[in-house]
Amino acid sequence: MNSIALVFSAGLAAGAMNALAGGGSFVSLPALIAAGVPPVQANTSSTVALFPGGLASAWAYRDGLRPVGSVSLRALLATTLCGGFAGALLLLWTSSAAFTFVLPWLLLVASIALAFGRRIGEALRARWHIHANAVLAVQFMLGVYGGYFGGAVGIMMIAIWGLLDNSDIKHLNAPRTLLVSAANMVAVLAFIVANAVHWPETLVMLVGAIIGGYSGARIGRRTPPRVIRAVTLLVTSCITLAFFVKTYAPLLLHR
Numbered sequence: 001m002n003s004i005a006l007v008f009s010a011g012l013a014a015g016a017m018n019a020l021a022g023g024g025s026f027v028s029l030p031a032l033i034a035a036g037v038p039p040v041q042a043n044t045s046s047t048v049a050l051f052p053g054g055l056a057s058a059w060a061y062r063d064g065l066r067p068v069g070s071v072s073l074r075a076l077l078a079t080t081l082c083g084g085f086a087g088a089l090l091l092l093w094t095s096s097a098a099f100t101f102v103l104p105w106l107l108l109v110a111s112i113a114l115a116f117g118r119r120i121g122e123a124l125r126a127r128w129h130i131h132a133n134a135v136l137a138v139q140f141m142l143g144v145y146g147g148y149f150g151g152a153v154g155i156m157m158i159a160i161w162g163l164l165d166n167s168d169i170k171h172l173n174a175p176r177t178l179l180v181s182a183a184n185m186v187a188v189l190a191f192i193v194a195n196a197v198h199w200p201e202t203l204v205m206l207v208g209a210i211i212g213g214y215s216g217a218r219i220g221r222r223t224p225p226r227v228i229r230a231v232t233l234l235v236t237s238c239i240t241l242a243f244f245v246k247t248y249a250p251l252l253l254h255r
Helices: 002-021 025-034 039-060 073-094 096-127 130-148 153-161 171-194 199-221 225-253
Strands: none
Touching: 002 025, 002 039, 002 199, 002 225, 025 039, 025 096, 025 199, 025 225, 039 096, 039 171, 039 199, 039 225, 073 096, 073 130, 096 153, 096 225, 130 153, 130 171, 153 171
């Protein structure tokens, strides 16, 4: 019962985080590992569990769906689907030991994106603009990252989209939620076909993530962005530090 409560609560929090600022996997993945799911399967199960919550958020933002600058939403969607499938296959080919070793670094990359993604995007926009074809190439790589791990991938998408001449940063939340869900969709299908999902924990987390995702999208329209950002960064930083200590401290002590 304690594991069920832990996984459900993590689903609520992760779904809300994804709707508000991204980074829901920072909560869902550690919770599944704490519940006894092996690391790679915890990541696949987390992706499956958070997928419906992402769809709920995309539905809440549906009125804002539009092209990103000069790039059609259809082209971005197709590119993201291909990248997400490639990332899912890469994860399935990764051993648990290798994933455990690289996980803290994935969390660190996601934490940096959450903390500084907006500033980096603004600095890049002030100096460079890129062609639509380049955006699609980078979008494919982000799709790969989304299918493999996906932490803060939505923030990374917005930073890249901002380099388009005609992009409107204020209206990118809707396509962000849709395309993050697209990368997750093909990953979910691959994980299910590969029988890489721990269903009891996943289904419990899935219910919580649906509730959290839709509620988070509603709350995000009323909560000051500074509050959302501060809470998100605090959570992600603490979890990232904990995983570095857990993974690498024993290695240092044995030297």
